[in-house]
Amino acid sequence: MSVQPGWYVDPADTETRRYWDGEGWLGAPIPVDATPPDGPPPVEPVTPAAPTSDPAAPGSEAAAPGGPPNQGPPPGQGPGYGPPPGQGPGYGPPPAQGPGWGPQSGPPGWGSQGGPPGWAPPGGQPGWVPPAGHPGWPGRPPEPRPHGHRLAGYGRRFTARLIDFGLILALNVLVNGWFVWRWWQEWAPYWQELFRRAARGDTSAEGLPVPGEQAGSLLVVILLIATALWLAYEVPSMASGGQTFGKRVMRIRAVPMAADQPLGFGRALSRWSTLGLPTLLWYCAGIGLVLQLVDSLSPLFDHPLRQALHDKRAQTVVVEVPYRPGPAPSDDRNQPSGDTP
Numbered sequence: 096m097s098v099q100p101g102w103y104v105d106p107a108d109t110e111t112r113r114y115w116d117g118e119g120w121l122g123a124p125i126p127v128d129a130t131p132p133d134g135p136p137p138v139e140p141v142t143p144a145a146p147t148s149d150p151a152a153p154g155s156e157a158a159a160p161g162g163p164p165n166q167g168p169p170p171g172q173g174p175g176y177g178p179p180p181g182q183g184p185g186y187g188p189p190p191a192q193g194p195g196w197g198p199q200s201g202p203p204g205w206g207s208q209g210g211p212p213g214w215a216p217p218g219g220q221p222g223w224v225p226p227a228g229h230p231g232w233p234g235r236p237p238e239p240r241p242h243g244h245r246l247a248g249y250g251r252r253f254t255a256r257l258i259d260f261g262l263i264l265a266l267n268v269l270v271n272g273w274f275v276w277r278w279w280q281e282w283a284p285y286w287q288e289l290f291r292r293a294a295r296g297d298t299s300a301e302g303l304p305v306p307g308e309q310a311g312s313l314l315v316v317i318l319l320i321a322t323a324l325w326l327a328y329e330v331p332s333m334a335s336g337g338q339t340f341g342k343r344v345m346r347i348r349a350v351p352m353a354a355d356q357p358l359g360f361g362r363a364l365s366r367w368s369t370l371g372l373p374t375l376l377w378y379c380a381g382i383g384l385v386l387q388l389v390d391s392l393s394p395l396f397d398h399p400l401r402q403a404l405h406d407k408r409a410q411t412v413v414v415e416v417p418y419r420p421g422p423a424p425s426d427d428r429n430q431p432s433g434d435t436p
Contacts, residue, residue, distance in 0.1 A: 098353075102131035104243045239399050242355035244414035246401050247347040249394055252413055256391070258341030263325050271320045274313055281310035314378055322374045326367060334363035338416075346416040353410070362409045369405035 098115060104127060105111045111124035114135050122136030238246060267275075284304040292299070332339050337348040337358050349358060349366070358366070370390050376383030390404045397403070400412050 100135070106240065106243075109243050241352065241400070241412045241414055242350060244350075244355075244417070247345075247413040247415050249401070251345045251347050251415070252394065253391075255339070255341035255345040255347060258344055259329070259339050262340060263321075263328055266324045266328065267321055270324060271317055274317050274320065278310060278313040278317060281307035281313065318375055318377055322371060325371050325374065329371070330360070330363050330367050333366065334358055334360040346418065347413055348416050349406070349411045349413050351409075351411055358409070358411065362411065366405045366409035366411060369408050370403075 098117070100115055100117045102112045102125075103115050105113045105120075105124050108124065110127050112127050112129070112131055113124045114121045114131075116135060122138075125131060240246075285306055288304055329339055333349060335357055337350055342348060350356070351358060351362065370387060373383035373386040373390075376386065393403045394401045394406075397407075400406075402412060406412060
């Protein structure tokens with residue numbers, strides 16, 4: 096997934112911003128609270144190195160007799176282009192450096208893969224072996240930080256979902272309670288007779304009462320109402336802020352992978368439908384419940400972004416929301432009435 100050019104929080108230093116041109120970082124960083132300019136940063140002029148008196152000295156910029164004059168850095172290259180002072184032609188990584196030498200470029204906001212200038216993992220050190228699947232890293236790669244936020248842990252996500260399910264259950268008691276009671280009345284004679292036979296040790300199924308004709312229709316109505324209540328509870332709040340009540344309590348939020356912005360109705364509906372619509376399949380021998388269980392457990396096995404199946408479909412991730420205490424209340428009792436200068 097390509098990231099559009101623009102100013103983003105520097106993953107190597109979250110107190111600064113840098114310009115991402117679609118392939119790499121460009122220009123010097125600016126403070127994170129400063130207003131970035133429109134477009135990329137201006138290209139700073141390159142200060143030419145002082146000529147040396149010894150034409151044979153390493154790094155000398157004197158042109159050979161009859162040869163072409165020294166050329167400057169290619170157009171569009173920023174400050175610091177080229178090898179460090181004193182390095183001769185053919186400057187490159189130190190000998191014996193393994194694969195992955197040098198800063199790893201990546202999309203902005205996704206962890207510390209893009210290091211500061213001059214950063215390099217200790218590839219090529221004696222006895223060092225890069226781990227399989229992560230060339231250049233001396234150990235486990237750092238955890239991604241989408242848009243500068245930490246990924247939400249599974250414990251927080253599970254607790255938030257339990258809170259939401261509790262509220263949805265309360266709504267169903269109010270709206271769906273009568274239909275559930277009628278459905279139970281249709282099935283009550285069957286279960287009462289089954290329990291009586293079990294108490295006597297009778298395992299025969301002959302002559303058991305048959306549930307009423309309305310039992311099947313009532314179950315369909317109950318599942319339709321429960322699904323509609325879940326949709327009305329979750330989709331609008333997720334579309335506007337990426338949080339349900341449970342997520343607000345646990346200080347987590349769902350954000351798109353492309354940008355730190357609201358999900359919007361379409362993405363929120365796509366995310367919910369993967370987990371919520373299988374409720375209608377509870378009628379089919381509980382198949383819907385199995386699908387929802389698999390979806391709920393999927394973040395435990397997804398690395399490194401901990402995405403559930405509904406996150407993958409909507410291209411979202413769940414991150415922690417940093418705690419920001421509000422301003423201290425001011426005491427205006429001793430202030431004079433009217434406008435103050």
